[in-house]
Amino acid sequence: MLKKNIGMNTICTHTGAVEDVVFGGAVSPIYMSTSYDFIDKSPKRYPRYFNTPNQELLAKKIAALEAAEAGLIFSSGMAAISNVMLMALKSGDHAVIQNDIYGGTRNFIESHFRSYGIDYSFTKDLTSKAFKDCLKTNTKLIYIETPSNPMLKLVDIFAIAKLGKSKGILTAIDNTFATPVIQKPITLGIDIVIHSATKYFGGHSDITAGAVVSSQKIVDNLWDLAKDFGGNLSDFSVWMLERSMKTLVIRVKAQQKNAKKLASFLEKHPAVAAVYYPGLKSHPNHDLAKTQMRGYGAMLSFELYENYPVLSFLNSLNLIKPSMSLAGVESTMIMPSKTSHALLSKTDLKAQGISDQLIRFSVGIESKKDLIYDIEQALNVCKK
Numbered sequence: 001m002l003k004k005n006i007g008m009n010t011i012c013t014h015t016g017a018v019e020d021v022v023f024g025g026a027v028s029p030i031y032m033s034t035s036y037d038f039i040d041k042s043p044k045r046y047p048r049y050f051n052t053p054n055q056e057l058l059a060k061k062i063a064a065l066e067a068a069e070a071g072l073i074f075s076s077g078m079a080a081i082s083n084v085m086l087m088a089l090k091s092g093d094h095a096v097i098q099n100d101i102y103g104g105t106r107n108f109i110e111s112h113f114r115s116y117g118i119d120y121s122f123t124k125d126l127t128s129k130a131f132k133d134c135l136k137t138n139t140k141l142i143y144i145e146t147p148s149n150p151m152l153k154l155v156d157i158f159a160i161a162k163l164g165k166s167k168g169i170l171t172a173i174d175n176t177f178a179t180p181v182i183q184k185p186i187t188l189g190i191d192i193v194i195h196s197a198t199k200y201f202g203g204h205s206d207i208t209a210g211a212v213v214s215s216q217k218i219v220d221n222l223w224d225l226a227k228d229f230g231g232n233l234s235d236f237s238v239w240m241l242e243r244s245m246k247t248l249v250i251r252v253k254a255q256q257k258n259a260k261k262l263a264s265f266l267e268k269h270p271a272v273a274a275v276y277y278p279g280l281k282s283h284p285n286h287d288l289a290k291t292q293m294r295g296y297g298a299m300l301s302f303e304l305y306e307n308y309p310v311l312s313f314l315n316s317l318n319l320i321k322p323s324m325s326l327a328g329v330e331s332t333m334i335m336p337s338k339t340s341h342a343l344l345s346k347t348d349l350k351a352q353g354i355s356d357q358l359i360r361f362s363v364g365i366e367s368k369k370d371l372i373y374d375i376e377q378a379l380n381v382c383k384k
């Protein structure tokens with residue numbers, strides 16, 4: 001029996017492991033069965049009901065890491081996000097949403113909310129007062145993403161949770177960039193925490209998954225919708241994710257240590273016009289970061305001056321991969337205007353500050369000096 005307040009690394013390694021009662025193996029067996037005995041059995045198990053042994057136990061691990069009561073594992077981050085939004089919002093309802101969010105989330109809202117009869121307001125001003133000013137009598141959800149993708153903007157999590165509670169409105173956060181290693185929004189009063197588990201939870205760029213944690217009551221409501229939409233993750237991927245999450249804390253800590261060094265290096269570099277990283281004193285929300293984050297994460301963005309063409313820079317990298325997605329142990333860089341946010345209009349891109357000179361840098365675990373060397377040599381090659 002483990003003591004009550006166990007550490008994050010212990011949760012990662014042990015909580016939610018499936019015990020191998022037959023052979024006593026040290027790692028979880030995989031239950032790939034899609035067919036379970038139903039006679040006198042409760043619950044009735046079926047993968048789309050999110051209740052196979054591997055699914056249930058991994059949800060416990062993620063809930064424990066986020067200090068939540070319960071959770072569900074989805075087939076992708078977008079499956080998690082869309083299920084949460086459609087659980088919280090019905091025809092005639094209104095949502096207040098942070099303007100700076102992952103492009104896919106924004107595309108989901110802009111492409112589908114109106115056809116479901118759901119109204120929404122994006123707020124560019126990220127103060128809690130601005131969120132409050134957007135509220136309507138029919139507002140049922142406040143949705144934030146902090147740090148945001150790709151500009152690393154921050155929202156005061158505690159203030160948003162307080163606003164939601166004072167008005168009886170559900171609050172949800174996309175905690176993908178931070179992970180529970182860096183911030184635990186449930187402890188600050190947020191109702192629902194969402195992850196693209198494709199990112200740090202998976203950590204090796206080989207799993208697409210999503211996760212939602214919250215109170216048991218909210219997770220039960222979510223389950224009611226999710227089992228009908230059918231966005232569960234296959235048990236093999238669930239098993240891979242449980243294995244990957246054993247190293248979550250040590251990976252994120254190593255990546256963020258590198259990111260802090262790389263952000264300072266880039267900020268001083270003459271080719272770099274701006275660096276966006278909450279750990280830098282120059283970041284407008286650096287003080288807020290110190291209060292709500294433990295560390296500053298491993299994602300940063302930077303802008304090159306015009307005489308360093310971005311595509312040519314990315315093509316000249318030898319070690320850092322110019323590839324989509326983020327948060328793997330290997331460093332990657334992308335142009336958000338051509339990838340994660342490509343579906344946004346020119347006006348929206350401008351409003352979020354996403355220029356064609358902007359590069360999003362997902363810092364990996366490689367040796368810091370090798371990353372710096374790679375950036376230096378690529379800048380030398382691409383300079384006009």
Ligand SMILES: Cc1ncc(COP(=O)(O)O)c(C=O)c1O
Nearest residue numbers: 076077078102149176196198209
């Ligand atoms: C912050 C954030 N949230 C959600 C998603 C969507 O996750 P997925 O690609 O797993 O559906 C992404 C994907 O890049 C993301 O960066």
